[in-house]
Amino acid sequence: MRKNQVFVGVVLLAAAVLAVGCAKPPQQEIDAAKAVLTGAEQAEAPKYAADAWDKAQQAMNATNAELEAQAAKFALFRSYTKAKQLTAEAQNAANAAKDAAVAGKEKAKNEARAAIDAAKSAIDGVKESMATLEKCRRKPKDLKKDMEMMKGNLDGYAAQVTEIEGAFGREDFFGAKAQADTLKGQVDAMATEIANAKTKIKC
């Protein structure tokens, strides 16, 4: 009877040890979170979504810290419930960082494209105005020199559009936008000059 009791006790204890001791880190979830974090980095989250990237980093660090804390415990007392929860949070944060990076990059790209298109459109407008000015019957000779210089200016603008497109192609969206905005400012000034010249010669 006693032997049976001892046996049952040992079996129960062993079962309890096995049940608790079998707790393992949620490796699959951790790997998934790491993969998403790598994806966020590849999506240039540090550049285009710095805050979201920081949050993802901190969430991943918290996960690692929890895993380390559990690993330091005796196997019987390990519990990965919190680690699982933190891993899920890290994965969500990494996903958010990746999404924010993609959105941020797209926004920068769109803004740069819009700035380049605006500059190009302004240049086209100036070209049209120049063509009108050239067709004017009244064309004083001082305007000839001006028009030669204006044509030179247009050549300069066209060369810069090529440069800016190059920066855009290299994904230097911030640089491309800055240069396109500056260029547009100058083209607009030239458009005003042409308009004034037209008014002056009553074209």
Next chain:
Amino acid sequence: MLNWQYVVALRPAARHRRPLLCALLVASALGLSGCAEKAPPDVDGARRAVRAAIRLARSSAPQQARYLERLVADAETATAGELANPGQAGRAQSAWLRTVIAARDVSRKVRLQRDAARHRYEVLFPAVDAELRRANAEIREAGMGRREAAAMQRAITAFNTALRLAAAGQHGPAADKIEKAREMTAVVHASWRSVHSRFQNPALLSQWRSWADVGLRESRMTGRTVVIVDKLRRHLVVYQGGERVVTFSAELGANGLQRKAHAGDSATPEGTYRVVERKQGRATNYYKALLINYPNEEDRARYADGKRIGTIPRRAGIGGLIEIHGEGGEGRDWTDGCVALTNQDMDWLFDRTPVGTLVVIVGTA
């Protein structure tokens, strides 16, 4: 410490409780570490310092920022490990120490790079600003054309982009743009120098001086008005009786620093000429005008030589209708080869310049 003698000497009546007791003893022995009071390592200061370094490095040194992020991850893990297992005391401290040292190095490197870029920008800025102003003055002069205007525009855009970038604290790219602006202003300077190089030619200088001397001699000997135009200085000087009476600012052809060779080159001729017609009212579009006898014999000879050796286009004529006229005062060279004065100056000159007046046009004298 467990009293193993006590455990072994338990009374038979109590032996049925042994397995549970054993489990409790083992559990309490293993759980001791979990119940112990732990002092968490104080790493908040280090955390803040390293985060600041990462933010600093992120835009200009992203690889370094990423390296620091990895060190932080390791240090956080070490901190958690130490909290869970005080037996590993010192692990977190050493990890954070390593991270902070690395962060300090990265910060220093980034700051040095930034300071160097800012210094480069600040050194370049005034120099290129001055060059841009000089190029802006040069571009308005005779002989500057479409190519130079294009270079000037590129210089202006690069310069303005540099200002924009510097205002955003990006001195590295700003300095690169400033360099680009300098490169473009150099195109304008080079053309300007090329146009002006003939004004240092001793043979030409000697010829111009001899023409001017002819004019001065005639003025002295006859007491008449003689007009001498100095193209480089953009001056029209009036002499009477060999004495300088007045000097007016003059404007030339759009390519006026070159010597006129053929029709449509916008260059202003050089040589000794005579006023052949005085125009005013409906006779001229330029307020008042003094027509000179371009082309003279020398101009015709040069034109013929140019045609023969091919420096003048086959279909180009020699040109004509070179005048001293009004409607000037624009502050730039804009005519088709004529000399332009303000209407006020033209009034003065017109009243004192009869047909036959000698007009000497020189590069410089």
